[in-house]
Amino acid sequence: MTDMTSYPVPPKPRHTTFYSRNKLVITPLLFIAPAFAMFSLFVIYPIIQSISLSFYEWQGIGPKKWVGFNNYDLLFKDPVFWKALVNNIYWLVLFLLAPVLGLIIALFLNQKVFGIRLVKSLFFFPFVVSQIVVGLVFTWFYDPAFGLIAALIEPLGLKLPSILASEDWATFGVIIAGLWPQTAYCMILYLTGLNSVNPEMIEAARLDGARGWRLLVNIVLPQLRAATFIAIVVTVIGALRSFDLVAIMTEGGPYNSSNVLAFYMYDNAIFRYRMGYAASIATILFLIMDVYIVWFLMRLLKNEKGSR
Amino acid sequence: MAEIKLSNVRKSFGPVDVIKGIDLQADHGEFVVFVGPSGCGKSTLLRMICGLEGISSGQLLIGGEDMSSVEASDRGTAMVFQSYALYPHMTVAQNMSFGLRMAKIPKIEIDARVNKAAEILQIKHLLERKPKEMSGGQRQRVAIGRAIVREPKVFLFDEPLSNLDAELRVQMRVELSRLHHEIGATMIYVTHDQVEAMTMADKIVVLRDGLVEQIGSPLELYTRPDNKFVAGFIGSPHMNFMDAEAVHIDDGFASVAVIGAADRLITVPLRPDALVHKGQKVSVGIRPEHLLGTVGRSDLEVHVGVVENLGGMAYAYCTSKSGQEVILKSESEAPPRFGTTVTAELNDNYCHLFDSEGKTLSESAGAVRRQDAAA
Ligand SMILES: Nc1ncnc2c1ncn2[C@@H]1O[C@H](COP(=O)(O)OP(=O)(O)O)[C@@H](O)[C@H]1O
Numbered sequence A: 001m002t003d004m005t006s007y008p009v010p011p012k013p014r015h016t017t018f019y020s021r022n023k024l025v026i027t028p029l030l031f032i033a034p035a036f037a038m039f040s041l042f043v044i045y046p047i048i049q050s051i052s053l054s055f056y057e058w059q060g061i062g063p064k065k066w067v068g069f070n071n072y073d074l075l076f077k078d079p080v081f082w083k084a085l086v087n088n089i090y091w092l093v094l095f096l097l098a099p100v101l102g103l104i105i106a107l108f109l110n111q112k113v114f115g116i117r118l119v120k121s122l123f124f125f126p127f128v129v130s131q132i133v134v135g136l137v138f139t140w141f142y143d144p145a146f147g148l149i150a151a152l153i154e155p156l157g158l159k160l161p162s163i164l165a166s167e168d169w170a171t172f173g174v175i176i177a178g179l180w181p182q183t184a185y186c187m188i189l190y191l192t193g194l195n196s197v198n199p200e201m202i203e204a205a206r207l208d209g210a211r212g213w214r215l216l217v218n219i220v221l222p223q224l225r226a227a228t229f230i231a232i233v234v235t236v237i238g239a240l241r242s243f244d245l246v247a248i249m250t251e252g253g254p255y256n257s258s259n260v261l262a263f264y265m266y267d268n269a270i271f272r273y274r275m276g277y278a279a280s281i282a283t284i285l286f287l288i289m290d291v292y293i294v295w296f297l298m299r300l301l302k303n304e305k306g307s308r
Numbered sequence B: 001m002a003e004i005k006l007s008n009v010r011k012s013f014g015p016v017d018v019i020k021g022i023d024l025q026a027d028h029g030e031f032v033v034f035v036g037p038s039g040c041g042k043s044t045l046l047r048m049i050c051g052l053e054g055i056s057s058g059q060l061l062i063g064g065e066d067m068s069s070v071e072a073s074d075r076g077t078a079m080v081f082q083s084y085a086l087y088p089h090m091t092v093a094q095n096m097s098f099g100l101r102m103a104k105i106p107k108i109e110i111d112a113r114v115n116k117a118a119e120i121l122q123i124k125h126l127l128e129r130k131p132k133e134m135s136g137g138q139r140q141r142v143a144i145g146r147a148i149v150r151e152p153k154v155f156l157f158d159e160p161l162s163n164l165d166a167e168l169r170v171q172m173r174v175e176l177s178r179l180h181h182e183i184g185a186t187m188i189y190v191t192h193d194q195v196e197a198m199t200m201a202d203k204i205v206v207l208r209d210g211l212v213e214q215i216g217s218p219l220e221l222y223t224r225p226d227n228k229f230v231a232g233f234i235g236s237p238h239m240n241f242m243d244a245e246a247v248h249i250d251d252g253f254a255s256v257a258v259i260g261a262a263d264r265l266i267t268v269p270l271r272p273d274a275l276v277h278k279g280q281k282v283s284v285g286i287r288p289e290h291l292l293g294t295v296g297r298s299d300l301e302v303h304v305g306v307v308e309n310l311g312g313m314a315y316a317y318c319t320s321k322s323g324q325e326v327i328l329k330s331e332s333e334a335p336p337r338f339g340t341t342v343t344a345e346l347n348d349n350y351c352h353l354f355d356s357e358g359k360t361l362s363e364s365a366g367a368v369r370r371q372d373a374a375a
């Protein structure tokens, strides 16, 4: 019988490779490497390149000329830049309606009524449709001559102004078009969240006397915190990088009244060959997003710690 | 007073009838258990009582008051769910006090009630925890605490212990019984575990397919089942049923011959309203503990299959010559051995007789004797 008090003989060290000894360190690195390489090549490198480009004057071809902060100087004196920035803030604020509307629609759709599946799929629809199509559809809606809205209000004796041609209204016309798919997106997030709410818990709350608004605020919304967080994050990013709808519906016009930073950057780079100037706009947009992304990451890390 | 009375209560979901006309009464302070196979409508019935589900037709009275137009939160009932249904974002104290806060009860009183309930359930040290930081048993206590603080007239439990492990289940079972004695409120308790039903109930309601099969005390159901379904459902392992034929009817007694043991007639007293004729196919029911008596008489020969020895007793799963499954109970010291053939003695006094529809024909002599002893 083996003597329990004697120490076990350590096994003779067998021949080991460097890899087998450091498996736990190397394997994850190997897995991360391809993604990291791609990310560096297509994201990080262009960011650095853009930032450095913003200190040059460059037409896209030919020599680059170092101009220091000159591009930024021009930018801060450029009324179009300020207009675009203000418009981006409009986008940001109004886009926050999307999570609210999405929640309301999700609550409405989260019922067991005959035909609700069909209604649900109709609400999913704008999310599936490309932004280009959304832009075109809304452009037609707004058309003062033969558009849907004009046709609807005509019997009331009202005449629709040309929204997208108006300096005051064009931005809001585009934002409303953007809200449509964004709301659908938030609604999907909330529907998924609602799906995971334990129905017995809602019943328990009903027995506890919580109804309507109080039920929503005290019981349902706290369960939807994760969905709300994601919805707001995605919406804010969507508002800051709004581009396609502006390009399709107004091209920033009339007179830059509906311009946004992303489109102004594109405009400068592609049509005016002011690469350095465009790069400085991109850098500013990047900085604005950074503030927000840092906040986002901090929240995320905090939440992850909380859930351990 | 909080007695509950259901008269001809029905419930349908669309075209599907789930509850098909139930009459039932739970007296004040009574512990009533609903048992029945899964899907028979126990939960639905409970939810109708507390108002989470509407009543399609019939009447529900709680404390003599018609409940048809009373909101779920105003019925004076509190429900404990199988999934506990705690609010995950609230602490234990907040979970327990939520209903009281909704009812705008003064904070001092809320605190007092929460503290008292926490003391009864021994969860005072958990009051500041969130549900996810607790074990299943602790969560169940909180769920019960949430019901207690509302000081309801009627407690409703929907399979509250089925998510707990076996040991905890036994412990909580005892505690719930204790709680019932302490609080004295009417309790309705749904389970499909018939040990819970037998041990906790003042009154058991056996449901099947939306209908009441029998209502009675645990012992009544055990010794004097009204039909084959109740006989088979109450008791674990279940009652043995053997095909038999009536060979002799005389003066309120029937003698039947079990297939495979034709030369041994079983004689049982009949119920006054039972109609049996000679040659009728019947079913003899006998519980495993009444099967293996003294050996050696020419009773039912059975072939022993699997034997489960539980330490205190042993169950042998056997087959008779005619292929009927029979479970025998025996002492654990000398259980029948696998593969042997033994003689199962049928004790006439504990045999039940059922007709082909499952209706009970016999007056179980065992039950009669027990009643005599009690008198
Ligand atoms: N909301 C509902 N809609 C349709 N059918 C239901 C609904 N709730 C329960 N049922 C049906 O009613 C029957 C009884 O259910 P239930 O009361 O939950 O049974 P159990 O006795 O297992 O608790 C089941 O067949 C179930 O499918």
Ligand SMILES: [Mg+2]
Pocket (backbone or CB within 6 Å): B042, B043, B044
């Ligand atoms: Mg159930």
